[in-house]
Amino acid sequence: MALKATIFKARIQLADMDRGLYADHALTLARHPSETDERLLMRVLAFALNVPADDRDGTLEPGKGLSDTDEPDLWHRDLTGRIRHWVEVGQPDEKRLLRAAGRADQVTVYAYAASTPIWWSGIAGKIARASNVHVWQVDAAQSRALAALAQRTMQLQVSVQDGTAWVGDGERSVEITPHRLGN
Template identity: 35%
Template sequence: MAIKPTIYKFKISLSDLNRDYYTALNLTVAQHPSETVERMMSRVLAYCLNADEQLSFTKGLSSVDEPDIWLRGLDDQLHLWIDVGEPAQERVKKASRMAKATKIYSFNSKSDTWWKQSHSGFASLSVKVYQFEWQDIQRLAQLVSRTCDMSFTITGDSTYITADNGEVEIICRELQG
């Protein structure tokens, strides 16, 4: 019998000062059995950085043909493809052809090595690549509980996150714009 995902419920007060976007989000996020809490929270952070009424989580790790997050228009066209982690160049190339915009959020301890090896292959692609510091993502993961009230304030390249048991600042460093 397959292991089922762990379900997390987030109530997030989002203030994106960069886009003048303010909202309350109620997110139900499934953590895939092979997914770490750090990766799941990187997905939540990427979602908040791109929040929109049409934005949604996909099957993610359960489906190799889908991104972690996407924005589909009312006409079902793929407007935004978001991957979290260190995807292969072929996957990113395919994504950049399918979606009007593609974003990658790299987050883990091997992120620097992945970027050194991959950046030349991404240079010709219309894709934005960002990096979160691994230590910051680890601190963010420590704030999580199965039901969680959080506040995300985005200004410049910083996201300030508070929860009942602490706070963390995450810097979103642009690697390729």
Template identity: 35%
Template structure:
């Protein structure tokens, strides 16, 4: 029998001083058996760092035509395509044609992620931004991850301060350009 998704719950106090977003958010995040904890944590961080009305997780791995996280306006129009990890160039090309804004958050080496896109056709590549965290930050967060989580996330001057289940971590949010063909 196939193993089902593992559900993690998060009670999040979000304070994004860079964007003026202050919210208490309760989330249930399903981690598919083929998804790593680092990918799920990066997906959660992307959700928080991009938080706005209309943000949602996709339907998961089965939703091949959706990003990990997306934002829709009140009419249902896709306004932000938010990828996680190391999506291929074709997926970025497709996503940047579907939404006004496309970004990628990665827990991997950003130079290697961007190198895989070099020379590939990506619609509006100059408008796509790749974000990463300090080495070890996501791994340290994963180390204290539980099924039920209490989390406070503050963002100021492109720096993330994370308190997760009593452990305090911090990282810069690094911004990288996508290589043009």
């Protein structure tokens, strides 16, 4: 018998000074049985860093991610179904990224494991021709600290300024500074 996904709900109060975006969001995420709290919270962070200012041109929503190789962790599809933004968390292989680059206007990856430099050195040259792919590295210690905020129901405050995000739950706060890899 297959294990079922665990549902997590996050209410996010977002203050993104870099984009002039201040909004509240409710997010329902299904955590795949093989997914860790660290990866789940990285998806929440990716949502906060990429959510569009308004929904006139579609919304950023969770994809099936681990459950379906044809869908990303998050995606922004416009009202016609065109994929405006494909967001991955982790270390996807170059075939997946190149396929996503052909389907979406923009592809963003948030890699967070200590092995990210090794993964990146193996795929950087292979995805260089895809100018719409942007890869960010989150320090492994920062992503582990972020995982400590995981609860089935979360009230999170996310503040972004000068490329640094502070994620807190009212008791604890984690500072995260993604660093861009490649071009």
